[in-house]
Amino acid sequence: MKFGVVVFPGSNCDQDCFYVTKDVLQQSVEYIWHKDTDLDRLDCVILPGGFSYGDYLRTGAIARFSPVMKSIADFVKKGGTVIGICNGFQILLEAGLLPGVMLRNRDLHFICRHVYIKTENNQTRFTNLLNTGQILKIPIAHNEGNYYIDATGLEKLKDDNQIVFRYCSVTGEVDDRFNPNGALDNIAGLINKKGNVLGMMPHPERSSEEELGSQDGYFIFKSIVNWLERKKAW
């Protein structure tokens, strides 16, 4: 499978995503400079974490005007697989490829630590190797992860089963005590209605190897590979 990792000025998890795809998943991968526009050869695009354009103005607000974003919108329209992690998720929201917005963390601090998230929907190309209800240990690292959407929007997300991950306790309780950043309804990750775009605040690329204290993130990437391989076989 061919993965592309987008590099905006200020991206800083691009090399980590590249490493996991190439060395851990053993897939073919290339960097996509934010001014490149040709994505046709790719099976999956990763929008990595970081501080694209320094997070100036508002996270993701400038990056969404990069030339690559128009190509990504077309890629999505054609059914291509896109995963946005952390800043990548924020950019997807700004670009309108996922619904909702990000606010600053509830306590107004950057937060970096391992959290637990619950798999709410395993019927996606990003979670097909997980069980519904499966709890993942996975790190977060962000200033703006406080997801928000209006009441109608939230209802739609629920109706269409778009909420993929929720923050929870080590044993899977989803409530405000285990919500690190104040995200509405403990939302940690969601997909678009069509199901080919995932945005998530936690970093699966930081939890894909045993040495780093958790391998749970690996199964998200592996699910993508799994799905793409099956699709090729059709």
Add this chain to the structure above:
Amino acid sequence: MVKPDVYRSLGLSDKEYQNILRILKRKPSNTELAMFSVEWSEHCGYPRSRKWLKLLPKTGKYKTLIGEDSGGIILDGLAIIFKMESHNHPSQVEPKQGAATGVGGIIRDIFTAGARPIALLDSLRFGPLSETYNKYLFTGVIDGIQFYGNCVGIPTVGGEIYFDESYSGNCLVNVVCIGIAKKDKLMSARAFGVGNSIMYVGSSTGRDGIGGCSILASHEFKAGEEKRPTVQIGDPFTEKCLIEATLEAINTGYVVGIKDMGAAGLTCSTSEMASAGNSGMDVELQAVPRREENMEPWEVMMSESQERMLICVRKGKEEQIKKIFLKWDLNASVIGRVTNDGIVTVRDNDKIVAQIKAHALTKAPIYEMPYRKPKYLRKLNKLALSKIPEPKDYNQVLLKLLVAPSITNKNWVYEQYDHMVQTNTVVLPGSDAAVLRLKGTKKGIAFTTDCNSRYCFLDSYRGAQIAVAEATRNLVCSGAHPAAVTDCLNFGNPEKPESFWQFKNCVEGIADACRSFNIAVVSGNVSFYNENPKGAINPTPTIGMIGVINNINKTCLQSFKQEDDIIILLGYCREELGASEYLQEIHNVTKGNVPQLDLKLEQAVQKTTLKVIEKGLVNSAHDCSEGGLAVALAECCISNKDNMIGANINKLNYDMRADALIFGESQSRIILSCPENAVEKIRKIALEFKAPFCIIGKTGGRVLRILNDTEELIFLSLEDLNEEWRQALKKKIEE
């Protein structure tokens, strides 16, 4: 003749001015005067400290690399480069930007060597949090570090934070950056090859930070001075682009030499690159990208605007290099060329505004500074233990020590730092040392920063030795072989003989301890004039130390791992309470003799620990430092919040004051825990190295219990210990 108040306002003495006249054989221009003032400042030229720094060993058991701006070790063809630097005065004046640009500056020192920065650590010191201004400094500095470090994508993996009255009015911000490169890809900060181009890359130049190093860093604070305009402003986004562009440019093979423009900006980079390359340089200031209008030539030469670099590029390859920087939306402009006359010529619109021999600028004079043993020592080293009452309730004392800001858990701080980006962090902040893997190898590195400045205040020589010993001990507890040192020497005004005595004795202590461990000091930084109107800070020779882990799967943590493990203490408990955190926190006394340090015993304990870790015999290892045995045991019990394990310490049997036994800070002690079937093997290894070995108890349960003989001293639930220890700092900040 230049008027004395002009050169004095630049920080030059009358004698130095006479010296300049002798070198130039004429009156200096304003630009030249400014250039001398920054290059000869203590911050750049080390005129007061250089003589003593030569005592530090430059070689050790690991192969070392010592470059112009940083140093490191070689490990299997990889160069691991690191350096610690202070940004104390800027942080005191403007904490967020001061700390942020401190981080930015040290990062540039690393990637200009051609190394990719892989980790940051911070050693921070403040006055007590009970004062509002100290709280403002503390939160501001943390904010600056997270603002810069997180954005630039380099994990902040560790460090230390201490609070002491002596830092009120002069906080310390010492930052370490570590980078790695293929050995043959390293760059030097030299300009050579006549006709090669000198290129300016990065941000544009403004008036920020003018005089930062000569005025701000090289003088003590006096009451009521306004120094904010001398602090630089940082832009981590530009720095991140600069890192990528610079490493890409170096990769072309067209870069001859490179240096960042940090302290003393263009002056420093032009003169030092020329001097190091034994060449000259001819630069035109009109080609320097600017962000402000009507800047005088001396302002351009003195500006400390951040995120700028000077590169010497092979003639004819300028366009290729320029293209890389333009791709990252950075300035890139040819501002001059290398000459062979050894002279730095600076032009403004072709008119020469400065013309000085490069060597004359960079070879700052060396001053013999008088020193004298401080008078306070005679009084303070005397401690009558009989006058210190033994506590009635040891539980209360332990709880009080666990919430002492210098001891308490620092998660409130490090969770604001991205400590995992780059996916190398194997041991997260909070254990004895940070551990990083080296991708593509089986090996890893560990890093720690250490200094107990109260020890250095009461005994500069031994205090500095202990700083080195504690750093090695922390590394060993993580399973690493201590390999090399970077030091950041923070002291008061060197013109005061008692301050200089502290400096000299600390340097001697570091040198002797490093020789004994056979490790080199590969880089470092001196920061003098750390004084507030009330006096000098405690002498603070911060030690940053790197260790090598041969097998990354054999790292060790401080936290107990499982129930029913045997707890072993290596080393001796002596009746030593002098200089302890216990005396300070509980009895409000800073007195006595610093704990003894027997380097032979230290090595016996360390060698034993390292061997049992590498053989996989132990489940945890933790050294005893501030707060002594009781605090160390409590940390072993609660530092892994997902798996807290109690301990029953029922085999201590010492004939001494119980407070000295459990809160005293005897050196060279390490607590191990292991399964029962490993005990005899460990005992044998301890015997082989002649390390004192003693079984002191067993893990398990939900309580920490400590007895001496039959007297129960401590009985506290893990929940009580953890609650206090984990929340104390947050509460202090928010109250």
